[in-house]
Amino acid sequence: AQSVSQHNHHVILSEAASLELGCNYSYGGTVNLFWYVQYPGQHLQLLLKYFSGDPLVKGIKGFEAEFIKSKFSFNLRKPSVQWSDTAEYFCAVRDRGGNTPLVFGKGTRLSVIA
Amino acid sequence: DSGVTQTPKHLITATGQRVTLRCSPRSGDLSVYWYQQSLDQGLQFLIQYYNGEERAKGNILERFSAQQFPDLHSELNLSSLELGDSALYFCASSPPGGQTYNEQFFGPGTRLTVL
Numbered sequence: 630a631q632s633v634s635q636h637n638h639h640v641i642l643s644e645a646a647s648l649e650l651g652c653n654y655s656y657g658g659t660v661n662l663f664w665y666v667q668y669p670g671q672h673l674q675l676l677l678k679y680f681s682g683d684p685l686v687k688g689i690k691g692f693e694a695e696f697i698k699s700k701f702s703f704n705l706r707k708p709s710v711q712w713s714d715t716a717e718y719f720c721a722v723r724d725r726g727g728n729t730p731l732v733f734g735k736g737t738r739l740s741v742i743a
Numbered sequence: 744d745s746g747v748t749q750t751p752k753h754l755i756t757a758t759g760q761r762v763t764l765r766c767s768p769r770s771g772d773l774s775v776y777w778y779q780q781s782l783d784q785g786l787q788f789l790i791q792y793y794n795g796e797e798r799a800k801g802n803i804l805e806r807f808s809a810q811q812f813p814d815l816h817s818e819l820n821l822s823s824l825e826l827g828d829s830a831l832y833f834c835a836s837s838p839p840g841g842q843t844y845n846e847q848f849f850g851p852g853t854r855l856t857v858l
Contacts, residue, residue: 663846665849671851672745672747672833672849672850672851672852673786673833673835673849674745674849675846675848678846719786729799730776730788730791730799730801731776731788731847732788733778733785733786733787733788734785735785735786736785736786
């Protein structure tokens with residue numbers, strides 16, 4: 630079964646620092662990839678998604694992610710974080726074709742300090 | 744606001760009891776998914792319904808069951824509750840067909856506390 634690894638459990642950054650959160654999934658085939666964000670006390674919101682085409686995907690709030698098929702990776706990046714980016718970030722993968730569920734990583738908590 | 748609604752927002756109950764969580768999908772979405780989010784297990788897929796029929800099953804306990812009604816709202820029933828069932832339960836919905844079928848919109852969740 631598909632699995633997703635998010636290597637960083639908790640990341641602490643100062644405002645204006647650059648961010649990269651790692652995400653790897655377990656096996657290939659054609660996949661759809663997502664990053665969701667969960668702000669404190671709120672529900673999950675979609676940050677960005679990759680279905681096909683350009684492997685560099687731009688999402689909301691200045692986030693982007695790069696799909697590297699050979700590495701089974703879909704890392705999330707932001708050049709300059711803000712205090713308001715403090716949240717939990719979840720990577721999710723869905724095998725395309727057939728009826729497979731969305732598989733989530735365990736999440737990375739990002740704390741941005743002033 | 745994703746358009747997915749869940750009630751109640753909070754639920755506190757005792758071990759051994761039974762509760763029902765309710766979810767209304769976004770208008771036009773046919774699929775409903777249930778997830779359990781706990782500190783130790785992360786976000787776990789429980790079950791999916793599509794237009795009233797069970798479509799996929801994940802790590803759902805036998806004490807848990809779900810259904811999707813003709814108006815497309817869904818209910819998750821949790822019975823013989825244990826302390827370990829305390830968690831956030833999310834519902835998500837997705838549009839019918841095509842690539843957009845893969846995108847899920849999440850509700851605000853129901854926080855269940857079992858004492």
